[in-house]
Amino acid sequence: MAAAGAEEPERDSDGGGEELELTPAQLIRSLEQAWLNEKFAPELLESKPEIIECVVEQLDHMEANLKRAKGGDLKVSIHQMEIERIRYVLSSYLRCRLVKIEKFFPHVLEKEKSRAEGEPSILSPEEFAFAKEYMANTETYLKNVGLKHMPPNLQKVSLLKSVPKPNLDSFVFLRVLERQENILVEPEFDEQREYTIDLEEGSQHLIRYKVVAPLVASGAVQLI
Numbered sequence: 001m002a003a004a005g006a007e008e009p010e011r012d013s014d015g016g017g018e019e020l021e022l023t024p025a026q027l028i029r030s031l032e033q034a035w036l037n038e039k040f041a042p043e044l045l046e047s048k049p050e051i052i053e054c055v056v057e058q059l060d061h062m063e064a065n066l067k068r069a070k071g072g073d074l075k076v077s078i079h080q081m082e083i084e085r086i087r088y089v090l091s092s093y094l095r096c097r098l099v100k101i102e103k104f105f106p107h108v109l110e111k112e113k114s115r116a117e118g119e120p121s122i123l124s125p126e127e128f129a130f131a132k133e134y135m136a137n138t139e140t141y142l143k144n145v146g147l148k149h150m151p152p153n154l155q156k157v158s159l160l161k162s163v164p165k166p167n168l169d170s171f172v173f174l175r176v177l178e179r180q181e182n183i184l185v186e187p188e189f190d191e192q193r194e195y196t197i198d199l200e201e202g203s204q205h206l207i208r209y210k211v212v213a214p215l216v217a218s219g220a221v222q223l224i
Contacts, residue, residue, distance in 0.1 A: 024058055028086060031055050035093040037216055040173070040223035042209055043166035044100040044108055045216070047124045055090055059083060101131050104166055106159040109135060135159065168210040176203050178220040185211055 022030065034048045062083055069076045101108055101123075109131050112123055123131060138159070147155045180199040186208070187193055199205065199221070215221040 022054070027051070027054055027058060028089075031086070031089055031093065033219070033222055035089050035096070037223045038093055038096050038100075041213075041216060042168060042170045042172075043213075044097065044104065044122050046120045046122050047097075047127065049124045052090070052094075052124075055086065059086060059090075097127065098130070100166075101127060102134060104163065105131050105135050105138070106163050107165050110160060168208075168213065170209055171206055172209045172212070173204065173206055173224050174212060174216075174221045175224050176201050176205070176221050180215060180220055183211065183215075 030048075030051050034045075034051060038045050062079065066076060066079055066083070069079075108122065112121065112128065112131075115121065121128075142157060143155075147157065176199040179201045182196045183199060184194060184196055187195075199215075204224070212221055216223060
């Protein structure tokens, strides 16, 4: 993925040499979509390093253009505000991911460990290093503060069991970007049966997250 005008656009994964090029407006929309999905999803979503890299390059390009612009021009102030807005969205997106890593770190690392070959990673290399360090520091802290003072049979703790998992049964609001048919919905009560629904493009719904998690990952729906 590459922003229009970038010097070294990334090639597609099949090695065919085809370039996926986005306009600056499309790139920012992709960032905003990733930000909103990450903000409202109860679990850590797939990492988007290519979007982050392209947005940073685009911000550098915009700032370089501003330096060449004439001072006092109203357009300069407008572009500067847009740069600050994009930086806020980018920072908020990255902070949101770090908060989830800290909150669910053993489950995040376990999911990454059990990831099948070829399956997209939910962590960037930097996030993976942060999660491992955070887990090591947590284990060291627990050992030094409490566990070493406990009887030998109580000096081990399973962080996977102790740290709560993301609540995939929580409800989320979403907007449908692509029409979907026959979405299986689990019953709310024992006396109910499973049923299917169609999601019309442009419609909005309140629904259990785990029902639409694959659609969020594919970009068919947008959390709002």
